Amino acid sequence: MSVLEFCRWVQYSAPLVAMRASPWVFPVIATIHLMGLALIGGAVLVVDLRLLGWGLQAQPVAALAHDAERWLWRGLLVMVSTGILLFMCFATKYYWLTFFWVKMAALILVVAFTVSVRRRVAMAGDADTSPARCKLVALVSISLWTIVALGGRYIGFP
Amino acid sequence: MVLFRFFEWLGNTPWSVALHESRYVFLFVLMLHVLTVSVFVGTAVMIDLRLLGRTMTHVPASQVIARLVPWSEAGFLVMVVTGSLLFYASPLARYENVFFRLKMAALVMALLNAWLFRRTAYRRVADWDLDPVPPRRVRVTGALSLALLAVIITSGRMMAYSAYWFG
Numbered sequence: 617m618s619v620l621e622f623c624r625w626v627q628y629s630a631p632l633v634a635m636r637a638s639p640w641v642f643p644v645i646a647t648i649h650l651m652g653l654a655l656i657g658g659a660v661l662v663v664d665l666r667l668l669g670w671g672l673q674a675q676p677v678a679a680l681a682h683d684a685e686r687w688l689w690r691g692l693l694v695m696v697s698t699g700i701l702l703f704m705c706f707a708t709k710y711y712w713l714t715f716f717w718v719k720m721a722a723l724i725l726v727v728a729f730t731v732s733v734r735r736r737v738a739m740a741g742d743a744d745t746s747p748a749r750c751k752l753v754a755l756v757s758i759s760l761w762t763i764v765a766l767g768g769r770y771i772g773f774p
Numbered sequence: 775m776v777l778f779r780f781f782e783w784l785g786n787t788p789w790s791v792a793l794h795e796s797r798y799v800f801l802f803v804l805m806l807h808v809l810t811v812s813v814f815v816g817t818a819v820m821i822d823l824r825l826l827g828r829t830m831t832h833v834p835a836s837q838v839i840a841r842l843v844p845w846s847e848a849g850f851l852v853m854v855v856t857g858s859l860l861f862y863a864s865p866l867a868r869y870e871n872v873f874f875r876l877k878m879a880a881l882v883m884a885l886l887n888a889w890l891f892r893r894t895a896y897r898r899v900a901d902w903d904l905d906p907v908p909p910r911r912v913r914v915t916g917a918l919s920l921a922l923l924a925v926i927i928t929s930g931r932m933m934a935y936s937a938y939w940f941g
Contacts, residue, residue, distance in 0.1 A: 640939075658815070673841070680833075773801065
């Protein structure tokens with residue numbers, strides 16, 4: 617089964633047909649998806665703004681990153697679970713949108729970057745990392761998340 | 775009725791028509807409005823979670839507020855500017871949209887909630903600044919803020935479906 621055939625199979629399976637028939641299921645899931653955006657935005661910004669020098673400068677980055685990461689994963693859980701449902705509703709539409717695949721690639725990249733480089737830099741703290749390096753890490757993180765969010769907005773247009 | 779006539783007039787001004795009919799400018803403004811949710815609501819949520827004692831409990835509440843509120847305010851400014859443009863693009867349709875009215879009501883309540891907090895509990899922040907879990911009054915403010923932000927996001931999203939459901 618090719619990816620496209622899989623998308624078609626999901627989209628036209630009985631539960632998904634039933635979901636699409638309801639006028640409010642998709643809007644409600646999209647709304648919860650949007651709330652996940654806010655949660656991730658906050659959890660990412662607390663750490664990245666601190667790394668950029670515009671956040672809670674009096675606090676050690678490590679502690680902030682530790683606290684914020686819990687909410688980042690919660691936000692991501694909301695985003696991914698609702699995102700999968702949204703995808704299944706119109707799987708073949710997203711399959712043909714390049715930006716959908718760009719979004720997925722950026723998402724995987726940013727999650728990998730967050731648990732590797734960003735986490736290591738945050739845990740090391742200011743003493744062991746140059747300000748320029750901290751800023752670069754924050755910029756990469758914010759840029760990748762922005763691509764993910766932009767992709768989300770773009771693929772949502774009819 | 776006065777408002778209806780005013781918005782009818784506003785919607786017929788050349789710039790409103792131009793914005794309404796432009797495909798890319800309108801979508802760009804809409805995109806900016808939606809993406810800024812992550813800054814405005816995102817930072818506000820982190821502040822509210824601190825008020826609830828659910829995150830950054832080792833950081834003084836006043837510090838979280840002092841450092842994050844400017845970002846929330848900056849995000850809010852972008853929201854208001856882009857939101858006003860989206861309203862200006864079709865004033866009557868927004869005005870008559872039940873979810874738009876709900877959203878504005880929730881927005882006023884959220885601002886009132888923040889203002890009341892500044893005037894009351896925040897004046898005595900020194901008493902609870904270092905508490906990992908702030909007093910009940912403060913937690914109620916945080917919970918109320920979160921609930922109102924959820925209503926704002928929900929009604930904002932539902933505005934797009936209003937005509938589809940009730941039109």
